[in-house]
Amino acid sequence: MSTRPTTSSPTASRRSPVLDRLRTPRGLTGAIGALLIIVVAVVGPTIWGSAADTTSVADRLAGASLAHPFGTDELGRDVFARVMVATRVSVLLTLGATAISVVGGVLLGAVATVLPRPLRRLVTALIDILLSFPWLLMALFFSVIWGASATGAMLAVGFAGVPTFARLTYTLASSLIGRDYVKAARIAGVGQAEVLVRHVMPNMLPPMLVNAAVSASGTLLAFAGLSFLGLGVQAPEYDWGRLLGLGIARIYGNPMAAIGPGIALVVCGVIFTQLGELWNESSKRLLGLPAPARRRGSRAAIEAATAAVPTEDAPVVEVRDLRVAFPDRDGRLVERVHGISLTIMPGEVVGVVGESGSGKSVSAMAIAALLGPDSSVQASELSFRGIDMTAPLTKAERSRLGLELAMVFQDPLTSLNPSLTIGKQLRETVEVHEGLSAAESTKRAEAALESVRIPLPAKRLKQFPHELSGGMRQRAMIGMGLMGRPKLLIADEPTTALDVTVQRQVLRVLHEAQEQTGAAILLISHDIALVSGFCDRILVMKDGRIVESLDADRLHEARHPYTRGLIACVPDMTSDRTMPLPVIGAIDEEDLPVPELVEGPITTEGQRA
């Protein structure tokens, strides 16, 4: 058995990503260009300041020459020197306006993401309305409000860019919040603000940087436009836009007076865009952001969490009449899980099989209280080791849940946060809930990786998820579950995305983890053969109901036609390979059960606070 090679060699992973990018033509142009802009902006006024301000009647309106590459203006001042001096004001205004757009947009977008549904809709609608106005029109509108000045133009251009970044932030954050690694962090008891800062924001950074850089180029042009219209920088100050406006007035006499500032604008715009690309490529590998100040679990909280622990032979999971509904497009609740009941005892390995859409994942997510705020979860009982999962969780309960419940999701690439090293992700739970030091948690993480058969654990802990093969990532997820005191491991199609050899490794590791810790397992799969070989008990789901529950070794006694159909589809050594696979009782479209509509408002009961 062999694992697939990792996606990058150790040598490659040791090289600095920034240096890697700087070796490319784009990286080199971006870096040299940025350096040039900074140098000119800093020393420009000192070097060219006097030439830019010295008037000379004899040299009035001179054309381009060696002494005056861009000619002179109506007071005989050197236009080239003025372009160089204007670099500082132009770049500072551009950076200021871009910063206002980015900071304002990110704040508005982040707030919209965490607002309750009706308010969220209101804010996003407002953002969309603002976006429907052309950006330059908004900038003009604001500049009339704040008046014609450099500061007024900066505020106007900056605020006009806020809706674009708010929309981008909202879209990115909404999609990232649904990722498996964010769900895993929530299971680990990481608070909403920390999830946003640690797991969502870093992954938004690459597209944000690119957009900020592209927007900086646009902003530069917007200033040129405003100054050209007399709404931007006012005399005696000048920026490239104003110089362009003055140059255009006499373009037929001395074209270089207009072309000169134009060249500065284009070159600076191109450099901003190149920088954006450079950041984008580098940040994909650079984002191992420092861990936030460690929130050590207070001894009192840990003791409280331990005090409420139920006896070891009590059920791990108790579910009675669980119903889950989601709103349809018209906001009406449609029930997808219709009153299922199940009990999972300590150390029991329970498999859930059923066709796509039968409600397997939704039921598991409800058990872990991980369904989104739009869902409605109702049950006469829904508890995990004595914790009522239908009520908001206390701090102690969240701590216990973080240590005792672990999840392994289907897609190993989305189950781990791409911007954090494996080590940081493994250590998070125990550092937060058990107050372990970095050294202690690293030691435990190494042991966890060793127990899931990942070689060279110390090295792996320092790597990012993309540097591990798919099977290794999945085993690292299982290892993450072993960091606490796991009592239940929910594995939702953990092997579907893996090839057959790696599937066996992952299942073996899951089995060993169960033996080591005595944790119960809830294994979700489409594959009844896989589940029957791995589990003690099998629950068969169809159309949101458990239609049959039976011991894995008594599968042949299955009574429900759907279960029998599933079993008949599994080929064995005696199957005739020339015959087509049996079809599970063809269902007439008209016979499909109509989803039940639930009366009443959408509730968010059962969701974790």
Ligand SMILES: Nc1ncnc2c1ncn2[C@@H]1O[C@H](COP(=O)(O)OP(=O)(O)OP(=O)(O)O)[C@@H](O)[C@H]1O
């Ligand atoms: N957030 C949601 N909003 C609306 N409907 C949802 C949502 N999540 C799941 N559903 C619906 O609930 C039903 C059950 O989905 P679920 O993901 O549990 O199926 P499943 O049995 O796990 O299928 P699969 O094996 O394909 O993952 C499906 O009809 C699905 O469309």
